[in-house]
Amino acid sequence: MATLLHIDSSARTGGSDEHRFGSHSRRLTRRFINTWSAGRPSDNVIYRDVGANSPAPVTGKWIHAAFTRQEDREPWMHEVLAESDRLVDELLSADIIVAGVPMYNFGAPAQFKAYIDNVVRVGRTFGFDRSRPGAPYWPMVPAGKTLVLLSSRGDFGYGPGERLEAQNHVERGVKTPFAYIGVTDVRSIAVEFDEFADERLKASIAQAERQVDELVAELCAGLGADRAA
Template identity: 65%
Template sequence: MSLRLLHIDTSARAGRSGTDPHGSHSRRLSARFVERWHALRPGDAVEHLDVGQQPPGFVDGRWIHAAFTAPEQREPWMTERLAESDRLVDQLLAADLVVVGLPMYNFGVPAQFKAWIDNVVRVGRTFGFDRARGAVPYWPMLPPGKRLVLLGARGDHGYGPGGRIAHMNHAEAMVRTAFSYIGLTEVHEAAAEGDEFGGALLADSLARAEAEVDAMVDAMVDALTGAVTAPAAGQPLVAV
């Protein structure tokens, strides 16, 4: 059975590190994941969404008014105001696997990606709300079986679980919370650190992160097919 991947890049940097001057490490990792996946499962569809370069609109008062108005009672301007959100929610609903390149900006997620999250964590589309339910009026609405991959990049080092400044990492934790709230709880992560230091620290971290990405893809594909044949050494992966 073929799957659908939603590949989201969120970095303000347009290129990939190692390929483009001043390129993004998170774009490098997300591209590596998707390209390796495509090499192993070429029949799976991939949709790329670049919110780093083309961010969605921010939620405002008119958006909130429209979203919390019952669909059958919405005025034409409300439908128009929610059109972008509807498109983004439809993309998410159609995806089996969501792959996010996630740089840390000031201990959290980029504003562009927060805008995307605010557009898809939406009453009546991805979570339900009913005051009659009492103390817990919310429930998730995403179909089961979806998976999330977060591929991070951080300027300092030690943000990972058990690290010296893990308590300052509000990026992955925030995304996990938002997705679990709407019903997606299976999350896989890898990250490169040390961009602000450069040198061997960054190079070693990137190498570890790339190895983790490769192993992650192989394990996930293996779980789907029962067997994996990785690309031969030196063989280029298929670009998507």
């Protein structure tokens, strides 16, 4: 049985298939999870809506607590890190992370950046030893996890080799910290043309939904059949 961590970070509520001003990224993540669950109903799905309930941003107290050894932490430090611990536990338990991350001003939403800052944790998701030969940092997240990054963009041409690739800081801004902690298998799908709201947007949504279905089929095939299906 596999565990999926479903994360939404759009400030919009609902999917764009539910109402006119809904979120395309929420639409894609829900399609991924629903399609997956239809084929593998016994798999576990953990849901985290950081768009509606953003993790607290990192503070000076958080940093002090995180960089204090577990055995030396005072009670207030455990309280400060409690939310981060829950988020890290969810991440570590997941085989597949399905993250809806729309592009806001060329990068990820602030809510998702707060999520990243809470799960990139010394001693939990990455290690640090200043006396270690070579690189003093190393990833601690077990290998084998897949990150599915489902995004949406107002303009078009942000893909590899396209006209706005250099301005796409969503994929780079998410892939880099996840690779740092050990999640290197990343699959990306995005809806474009949102601000155009014409036939090009409809075509982009249809293409993204086909790609989601194909990706679900590929990843499920890699896990084998669900005995409970």
